[in-house]
Amino acid sequence: MEIAVISGKGGTGKSSISAAFATLNTKVVVADCDVDAANLYLLFNPTHESEDVYIAGHKAIIDYNLCNNCGICANHCRFDAINFIEDKITITETSCDGCFLCSRICPTKAISMVRNDKSRMYSGSFRNGKMVYGRLSPGEENSGKLVNMVREKAKQVAKENGIETIILDGPPGIGCPVISTITGVDKVLIVTEPTISGLHDMQRTVKIVQKFNLKPYLIINKYDLNPEMSLDIYEWSFNNGLEVIGHLPFDPQMVDSMVHGKTIIEWRPNSDISKKINLIWSKIMS
Amino acid sequence: MKIAVASGKGGTGKTLISTNIFDTLIKNGTRAVLVDCDAEAPNSIAFFDAKLVSTSEVYHNVPVIDTSKCTYCGKCHEYCNYNAIFILPPVKIIQVIEDLCHGCGACTVACEFDAITEKQVSLGQVKTYALNGNPSLIEARMNIGVMSPVSIIKAAIKRVDAQAEVVILDSPPGTSCPFVQTVASADYVIFVTEPTPFGLSDLRQSVETLKGMNKPCGVIINRAGLGNNQVQQYLMDEGIPLLTEIPFDKKIAEYYSKGEIVCTKMPKIAEQLLEVVNQIIEKHGNSSN
Ligand code: SF4
Ligand code: SF4
Ligand code: SF4
Ligand code: SF4
Numbered sequence: 001m002e003i004a005v006i007s008g009k010g011g012t013g014k015s016s017i018s019a020a021f022a023t024l025n026t027k028v029v030v031a032d033c034d035v036d037a038a039n040l041y042l043l044f045n046p047t048h049e050s051e052d053v054y055i056a057g058h059k060a061i062i063d064y065n066l067c068n069n070c071g072i073c074a075n076h077c078r079f080d081a082i083n084f085i086e087d088k089i090t091i092t093e094t095s096c097d098g099c100f101l102c103s104r105i106c107p108t109k110a111i112s113m114v115r116n117d118k119s120r121m122y123s124g125s126f127r128n129g130k131m132v133y134g135r136l137s138p139g140e141e142n143s144g145k146l147v148n149m150v151r152e153k154a155k156q157v158a159k160e161n162g163i164e165t166i167i168l169d170g171p172p173g174i175g176c177p178v179i180s181t182i183t184g185v186d187k188v189l190i191v192t193e194p195t196i197s198g199l200h201d202m203q204r205t206v207k208i209v210q211k212f213n214l215k216p217y218l219i220i221n222k223y224d225l226n227p228e229m230s231l232d233i234y235e236w237s238f239n240n241g242l243e244v245i246g247h248l249p250f251d252p253q254m255v256d257s258m259v260h261g262k263t264i265i266e267w268r269p270n271s272d273i274s275k276k277i278n279l280i281w282s283k284i285m286s
Numbered sequence: 287m288k289i290a291v292a293s294g295k296g297g298t299g300k301t302l303i304s305t306n307i308f309d310t311l312i313k314n315g316t317r318a319v320l321v322d323c324d325a326e327a328p329n330s331i332a333f334f335d336a337k338l339v340s341t342s343e344v345y346h347n348v349p350v351i352d353t354s355k356c357t358y359c360g361k362c363h364e365y366c367n368y369n370a371i372f373i374l375p376p377v378k379i380i381q382v383i384e385d386l387c388h389g390c391g392a393c394t395v396a397c398e399f400d401a402i403t404e405k406q407v408s409l410g411q412v413k414t415y416a417l418n419g420n421p422s423l424i425e426a427r428m429n430i431g432v433m434s435p436v437s438i439i440k441a442a443i444k445r446v447d448a449q450a451e452v453v454i455l456d457s458p459p460g461t462s463c464p465f466v467q468t469v470a471s472a473d474y475v476i477f478v479t480e481p482t483p484f485g486l487s488d489l490r491q492s493v494e495t496l497k498g499m500n501k502p503c504g505v506i507i508n509r510a511g512l513g514n515n516q517v518q519q520y521l522m523d524e525g526i527p528l529l530t531e532i533p534f535d536k537k538i539a540e541y542y543s544k545g546e547i548v549c550t551k552m553p554k555i556a557e558q559l560l561e562v563v564n565q566i567i568e569k570h571g572n573s574s575n
Binding site: 008009011012015034036037039042043058076078079080092094095097098099100101104105136138139140141142143171172173174175176179193194195196197198200201204207208211222225226229250252255258259261 | 294295297298299301326327329332333346347365367368388389390391392395396428430431432433434435437440458459460461462463466467470482483484487488491494495498499512513514536539540542543544545
């Protein structure tokens with residue numbers, strides 16, 4: 001069973017909650033799908049068992065020995081990546097989308113395309129199972145393909161090790177990486193918080209999830225920061241046929257546990273918040 | 287001068303800082319503009335009593351194939367690096383998969399039979415809002431299901447009028463293209479982080495990303511007092527200025543959650559932020575464009 005934990009925006013405590021789920025009783029495979037800002041490996045310190053290269057598109061480069069500065073490439077580039085800078089045709093690497101068009105039309109064949117091969121996917125073991133995570137090299141396009149690769153690997157690892165539960169810690173936002181994270185999963189959990197932005201983002205995220213014919217479960221984290229808004233979230237969810245599966249209080253012990261390299265379940269197993277997380281998990285799994 | 291406010295991940299207080307800096311500047315009589323570049327989850331406007339003054343759509347062009355002219359030669363498919371053109375010549379099927387199309391125009395160039403025209407497809411909007419009559423809030427908003435917010439972010443930043451003295455760019459999270467695109471147009475980058483291992487890890491990745499771009503940066507630690515001292519240690523080792531620390535205070539979180547500008551309730555924080563911005567302008571403002 002694949003369970004995706006997402007949040008619309010970062011900082012709702014999604015990763016801490018996914019991590020807590022991952023250290024309850026059952027052995028799990030944890031897949032960190034937030035390839036743009038992978039964090040969970042910090043808590044789980046997984047062993048290094050395999051490493052794969054992920055090719056994140058291409059970038060165009062000009063060979064100035066061949067370029068005659070005609071500007072044809074600049075006229076064709078739709079990403080505003082090629083300009084004359086001090087009268088010299090120049091590609092701004094950060095704007096290049098890697099479409100190949102300039103390399104195809106340059107009359108002197110001065111442009112070549114190089115692969116972005118600095119992104120990686122790792123897998124290994126941690127104290128409660130297996131872990132797979134990706135690291136997108138800075139400035140690359142997060143197209144969701146690396147997320148797909150992470151998920152494939154997680155499934156393979158789960159199968160090889162007879163593990164049934166895969167927890168996907170999702171990326172923020174509503175773009176491709178999120179869509180790649182939830183496509184075809186069994187359950188989706190949305191972690192939100194009672195702030196105006198939390199509410200807006202949650203609503204946008206619910207829309208995306210519903211596009212995939214999935215019914216998300218909601219968790220309101222830090223509900224006591226704004227109880228009235230938590231109530232609004234409850235009401236909105238109810239009116240939209242969604243279930244708020246639990247709410248968690250703001251608890252500085254969450255931060256303490258992280259500082260000590262542990263999940264809240266490991267750090268304070270008998271705390272109120274740990275018990276609540278346990279309860280939420282059993283509801284999801286039932 | 288353009289100042290980007292960024293954080294490796296959302297939720298460290300980036301929007302708290304950017305909205306409060308903006309508010310403080312405005313109240314101080316500075317011509318400031320806030321651009322919410324977090325196009326996948328724009329939230330800054332909700333903090334202000336602002337009036338929508340204009341909306342402009344951001345489009346890209348996707349191909350439309352005229353099957354009466356198409357010879358099924360397959361050249362467009364060959365030119366498309368995103369697999370957005372599906373073609374089966376034997377049975378004369380050709381189709382554009384719009385969700386995969388990046389609007390690069392390569393297929394149009396490829397077609398020798400004049401079979402491709404283009405149509406506009408919306409990617410999102412740039413909205414301009416007025417505060418006290420001044421159009422000083424700009425929001426980039428990506429449509430659901432669109433692949434990349436980059437072109438919307440670019441369009442939003444282009445909207446800023448040249449009269450603005452200080453432009454605050456509320457950056458998207460992460461270190462991939464949307465973040466890079468936003469900070470690329472900034473003169474200075476403020477990273478907002480929290481003093482935890484997750485915060486440090488995200489900060490480190492952001493700083494590494496910025497290193498290749500030659501931009502000055504500094505760090506604001508939010509929720510100081512929670513967590514540990516590793517972030518401070520890291521900043522010292524790297525020689526990155528610690529701009530200020532906002533103490534952890536449950537009240538801040540409560541005001542924020544209600545959509546209130548914390549600075550109006552806690553003038554001390556307004557002073558702190560103004561001091562930060564003034565120092566940045568003093569040190570880096572002249573070299574700006
Ligand atoms: S099209 Fe080729 S030759 Fe012309 S400016 Fe571009 S790189 Fe140089
Ligand atoms: S590969 Fe495409 S996006 Fe990159 S510079 Fe060439 S035309 Fe522009
Ligand atoms: S515009 Fe570019 S991405 Fe879109 S179909 Fe044509 S070649 Fe492919
Ligand atoms: S390049 Fe033109 S003629 Fe050839 S398959 Fe594409 S649309 Fe048809």
